[in-house]
Amino acid sequence: MSLYYQDDFVTLYHGSCVGDDAEPWWTADVLVTDPPYGIAWKKGQNNAAGSNAHAGIKNDHDASVRDAALAIWGSTRPAFVFGSFRAPFPAGVKQTLVWQKPVDAGVVGSTTGYRTDTELIFLTGKHPKRPPSRSSVLTTGGGVSRYRTEHPHSKPTGLLENLIEWTTGTIADPFAGSGSTLVAAKAMGRKAIGVELEERYCELIAKRCAQDVLDFGMAS
Numbered sequence: 001m002s003l004y005y006q007d008d009f010v011t012l013y014h015g016s017c018v019g020d021d022a023e024p025w026w027t028a029d030v031l032v033t034d035p036p037y038g039i040a041w042k043k044g045q046n047n048a049a050g051s052n053a054h055a056g057i058k059n060d061h062d063a064s065v066r067d068a069a070l071a072i073w074g075s076t077r078p079a080f081v082f083g084s085f086r087a088p089f090p091a092g093v094k095q096t097l098v099w100q101k102p103v104d105a106g107v108v109g110s111t112t113g114y115r116t117d118t119e120l121i122f123l124t125g126k127h128p129k130r131p132p133s134r135s136s137v138l139t140t141g142g143g144v145s146r147y148r149t150e151h152p153h154s155k156p157t158g159l160l161e162n163l164i165e166w167t168t169g170t171i172a173d174p175f176a177g178s179g180s181t182l183v184a185a186k187a188m189g190r191k192a193i194g195v196e197l198e199e200r201y202c203e204l205i206a207k208r209c210a211q212d213v214l215d216f217g218m219a220s
């Protein structure tokens with residue numbers, strides 16, 4: 001694992017977050033991550049939907065890399081872990097949030113008449129006790145183009161800001177992808193440590209993080 005990018009808020013490592021040479025991303029205070037779900041996702045070309053073919057996400061053949069990272073993280077600090085209805089849930093889930101995607105999401109490949117427009121966010125570890133003032137259904141406005149990047153699974157930074165704002169301390173995202181968590185943390189003036197296996201995505205993260213710090217323009 002090697003240091004790829006650093007600024008006042010974000011530290012990004014290129015390499016695997018699990019394994020002997022992993023830098024200690026697990027020293028952070030809060031885990032907010034969107035790991036390979038274990039669904040062997042890939043995509044054909046779809047010109048009508050304006051989306052390109054993609055060979056898939058590394059380590060997405062099963063949920064073992066997610067579970068290895070969660071085992072390293074442990075159960076004493078808060079974790080927000082994105083996931084799918086179609087894959088085994090992680091251990092120790094305290095609560096499950098549903099992210100309801102924008103109205104133009106989840107259209108391609110759906111044959112039942114219902115869009116595939118929800119994803120799960122598992123809360124594991126220890127979270128502060130609070131009165132139940134928030135819905136467990138999180139929505140994002142606009143359309144998918146508002147948060148699309150060169151990474152096929154980019155998440156809206158507004159959604160991540162929503163998760164981060166109730167937490168304190170440094171954020172870790174060991175499956176950083178296009179860096180949405182890191183960009184959101186930075187926009188909120190929070191420190192964040194990221195890890196990404198694919199160099200092309202590290203390049204994208206560095207580019208995004210080097211842009212305007214106060215990037216409030218993404219979907220919320």
Ligand SMILES: C[S@@+](CC[C@H](N)C(=O)[O-])C[C@H]1O[C@@H](n2cnc3c(N)ncnc32)[C@H](O)[C@@H]1O
Nearest residue numbers: 016017034059153154155175177178180196197
């Ligand atoms: C679902 S994507 C994350 C997308 C991200 N939330 C975003 O908004 O762009 C999961 C990422 O984990 C990366 N990955 C897979 N195995 C990894 C590993 N062992 N260590 C670090 N990153 C890994 C993949 O390359 C992929 O970019």
